[in-house]
Amino acid sequence: MxxxxxxxxxxxxxxxxxxxxxxxxxxxxxxxxxxxxxxxLGLRENLSQMGFAASLGGLRSLVASITYLQAYHEWENVNWAKVDSLLQLTTSLQPGYANYWDDASWQMAYNAASHYLYDEKLQPLVRGKLYEEHVRRGIAILKEGLRYLPDEARLWNSLAEIYERRSHQPELAAEAYLQVHRLSQNNRYWRFAAYQLAQSAKPELWQRAYTMLRESYQSPKQRTPSLIDTIKKLEAKLNIPFPQRIPDTTPLMQIPATEAGPTR
Amino acid sequence: MHSSFSPSRIWTLAMATVTQLLRMKIMAFLLVFCVIVVAAGFAFPVMNPEQQLKLLKDVSFGALQLFSIVMAVCATALLLPRDLEDRTLYTILAKPVPRHEYLLGKLLGVLVLIGAGLILMDLAFSGVLWLRQSLVLAQSVNALQQEGTATPEAIAQLQAFVGKQGLTWNLHLGVAAIFFKAAVVTALTLMISCFASSTLFTIVISFLVTLIGHGQGLIREYFLTGHAGAVKKGLSALLAIITPDMGAFDIVDNVINGQAVTLTAFGFMATTAGTYLLGYAVVSHLLFVEKEL
Amino acid sequence: MAADSPQPPAVAVENLTKVFKAGLGKAAFTAVRDLSLTVQPGEVYGLIGPNGCGKSTTMKAILGLVIPTHGRTAIFGRSSTLVESRREVGFLPENPYFYKHLNGLETLLFYGRLCNMKAAELKDRAREMLALTGLEDAADRRVSGYSKGMLQRLGLAQALLHQPRLIVLDEPTAGVDPAGSRKIRDLILSFKSQGITVLVTSHLLEQMQEVCDRVGIMAHGQMVRQGRVDELIAVENETELVLADASPELLAEIRALVESKGQGAKVVRSGHPRTTLEKLFLEVADQ
Structure with a gap:
């Protein structure tokens, strides 16, 4: 013994x-x-027992992939509530994976929002309301994701785009683009931020936009049509004295015709 | 003077264990693995490229983990009872072979087998991932060219992005972490089989301890930092003490996501695995050295 | 070592008692009780007795496979609990099995390596052992295809491989046909001529009688009788006389002679001696 x-x-x-x-x-x-x-703890209730055991056993990434696939399947079924909850599960399983946050917000702010906006079975008022709600949901998802990944340029960019294109909040979009610029050091986002400020309803922001764009104008490489066009509009709006304005004959940088391309 | 530690004898026993296990049709599992990997690599073309690569990695690493744990438990659990049943144990131990060498030979044999299996599967998986990533890159570059936006910078950026999601050295370190976990499970199972009365008992208990081990981190932190009654605290302490922390090797989820495995992190995992291995080997020896055969 | 120091016995068992503890609520089982025996170097010692009498447990104790509850066992003076004690012993277990995936030669190489034999020496020795046990032709065949007799012979080859001074055989002829059994008997006799000590168990008394110098008879875990075979089986007051081609007249004369001059001696029985079934089988099989 x-x-x-x-x-x-x-x-x-x-x-x-x-x-x-x-x-x-x-x-x-x-x-x-x-x-x-x-x-x-709350998440465990949403996962099946098997899924929970698996995610405990180092298969969290795999379980997340599966719930993500399920969300895709529900997207095909146009079941937005289910898409949202499955993607929420996916992001909670792997909050460090930017793609999941990006996809989840895209599903809500773009796919679901547009689906409701063009749903002719609904009252126009209801459509607008549902559109707004889903765009807000998309924003909320990105903000949550940014709590885990504050340095993820991609999420800031998606957030900026939603503010710009879906909820039309140029000041917020500008702020988000500035974050992208800070993280990526890509000057394009500096210009994007300025374009958004230029569209603001607040005249005091126009000056700031103008200063930012003139800074970009220093580099001939950055003189895109949008840049020159926006500077000219701002010069008119801000009544900039003519001698200080940019010349009309500035040679344009040769760029492809796409409006929303990377050379905006 | 008779040497009580002979690497060549241990190696002889380990190799006999490897061939013994190979005869149990383990190669079939590797074949199944390859089919799963290829299927995961090419079955879901509708998703975005990044997610496709992630799914491929998820499924492959899942299969790697499953293979290593199932092998570690089932193969190890079979070894001692089979040798005892076939009386090969008698002829081996009637030779001048110390019992601890026999145990070490068995342990090493299973580890060599799992290691070799993981390397083979890693190679197969790396091949498929590389192929898939080349395809994804070609498709994306193609799409850029059709849009007319295929500038050298854009392509370079795309290459960097896909490269990060694709095959990296880091992924092989993830496989090493899987091996560490499997090694701990092997030593644990060998220890249990030294006192278990049946193979089934060994398998069930080993799986159970492995499963609890994955939650040991939670239990341990509850015991170390939680505020609870004496009974709850005592129970959690006992569980935390008798089970290994399997969760400490679960870095693959984040490795898949591109998180780099640092030298310190690798060292921590290797030390932890080594500690369990040594500890369980000593306990196994104590249980086996005077076991009635 | 001094030349005149007495050689230690090949096997020494002193007051061996082995009690197997049973599970909860069950009584413990005493397999061997206060057993002592000594086997001198060069001797063939048979341990006989019915199944379950404790023979195998005694052997396992000698080989260090079970730990004695009381008493001690030693091989050539080294306690069985030491790994070194097993360097000079070869063991053939009852109905041996080997790794099925190996062939005959690989099996021997495996066991040879466990004895730390050098590769070149081992290969020659393994071939030699296969030849000795008549398994040359089966050397490249998987062990899974071996018959019971072949396994037994491979077991012997394995036991002899490292040239031990003591060989322990547990029921070497169990389940083997008479031809194989005879072969094993001949091997045991050849060991003896080479000066190898043999400890063998069997429940077949006739065979033991042919090969053993001394036997011990066990029953219920205890030694019942022990001694030289010829002494144990000799019926001291009878004499056997076997005649060939004797006429009935001669037999009658002998009978009359015994009655007249016998001084108390009498003929107990006469008739044709019967050949043993084993002998008959061997004769027919050889033709």
Whole structure:
């Protein structure tokens, strides 16, 4: 009976000695963003038991992929509520994966919102209301995603685009584009932000837009048609003295005809 | 003087274990794996390219984990009972082979097999991923060209983006983490089979401990930081002590997502796995050294 | 070692008792009770007795496969609990099985490596052992296709591989046909001529009688009788006389002679001696 007792003693000793090592290992891996935080309790109720066991066993990414596929299937069925809840599940399983936040907000702010806007079975007032609600939902999803990934340029860009194209809030769009610029160091987003400020209803923002665009104008590479066009409009709106305005004959940068292309 | 630790004897036993297990048609599993990987790589063309690559990685890593854990538990659980049943254990231990060498040989054999299996599967998976990523890149560049926006910068950006989602050295470190976990499960199963009365018991208990081990992190943190009654705290402490933290090796989810495995992180996982391996090997030895055969 | 120091016995079992603990609520089982035996170097010792009498447990204790509850066992003076004690012993278990995926030669190479034999020496020795046990032709065949007798012979080859000074055989002829059984008997006799000590168990007494120098008879975990075979089986007050081609007249004369001059001696029985079934089978099989 001596040996089994020794075995038990070693097992327990090992068990106690390993606790600090495990704790340190977990802490380090979490800091290195290699381990995700434990799943929230509420989420476990949404997952099937199997899915929960699997996500516990290091298959969280796979389970997320599956719920994502299910969401795609529900999209084909035009079941927006289900799409939303499945993508919410997906993002909670892998909040560090930007693509999921991006897709979830796109589904709501674009697909669902437009679907309701053009649904002729609904009253016009209801359509507008549903459109707004889903755009707001898309924005909320991105904001939530940005809490986990504040440095993800892609999410800031999607947010800016929704403000710009879906909810028409140019000041907010400008702010988001400035974040993209900060993170990507790509001057295009600096210009985008300025275009949005130029569209604001607040005249005090026009001056700021003008200053930003003149800064871009310094570099001949950035003199896109949109840049020159916006500067000229702002010069008119702000009554800039003629000598200070840009020349009319500035050679335009050769660009393809696409309006919303990357050379805006 | 008789040496009580002979690497060549251990290696002989390990290789016998590998061939013994290979005869149990383990290669079939690798074939199934390849089919799954190819299917995951090409079955869902409607999704966006990034998600396609992610799904391929998710499914492949899922299969890798499943393979390694199932192998670790089932193969290990079969070893001792089979040798005992066939009386090969008698002829082996009647030779001048210390019992701990026999155990180490078995452990090493299973680890070599799982390691080799993981390397093979990693190669197959890497091949498919590389192929898929080249296809995705070609399609995207093609699309850019049709839009007339295929500037060198745009293509370079696309290449960088797809490259990050595609095959990287980092992914192989994820496979190493899977191996670490499987190694711990193997040592755990060997330890359980040293006192278990049947193969089924070994398999059930090993899976159970492995499953609890995945939640051990939660249990441990509850015990270390939670505010609860003495009974709850005692129970959680006991569970945290007797089960290994399997969750500490679950980095693949984030590795798939492109998170880099640092040297320190790798070292932490290797140390943790090594500690369990050593500890369980010692306990196995204590249980086996005077076992009645 | 001094030349005049007495050689330790090949096997020494002193007051061996082995109790197997049973599960909860069940009584413990005493397999061997206070058993002592000694096998001298060069001797063939037979341990006989019915199935379940404790023979196998005794062997396992000698080989260190089970730990004695009381008493001690040793091989050439080294306690069985030490791994070193097994360097000079070869063991053939009852109905041996080997890794099915290996062939005969690979099996021997595997066991040879476990004995730390050098590769070149091992290969020659393995071939030699296959030849000795008549398995040369089966060397490249998977063990899974071997008959019971072949497995038994492979087991012997494995036991002899590292040139042990002691061979322990557990029921070596169980389930083997008479030809195979005879072959094993001949092998045991050849070991003896080479000076190898043999410890063998069987429940077939006739065979043991042919090969053993000494036997111990076990029953219910205890040694019942022990001694030299010829002493144990000799019926001291009878004499056997076998005649060939004797006429009835001669037999009558002998009878009369015994009655007249016998001084108390008498003829117990006469008739044709019967050949044993084993002998008959072998004769027919050889033709």
């Amino acid at each position: 001596k040996r089994p007792l020794q075995a038990l003693a070693v097992l327990l000793g090992l068990g106690i000695a390993k606790l600090p090592l495990e704790q340190a290992c977990t802490q380090h891996l979490r800091q290195a963003k290699l381990l995700s935080a434990p799943l929230a």
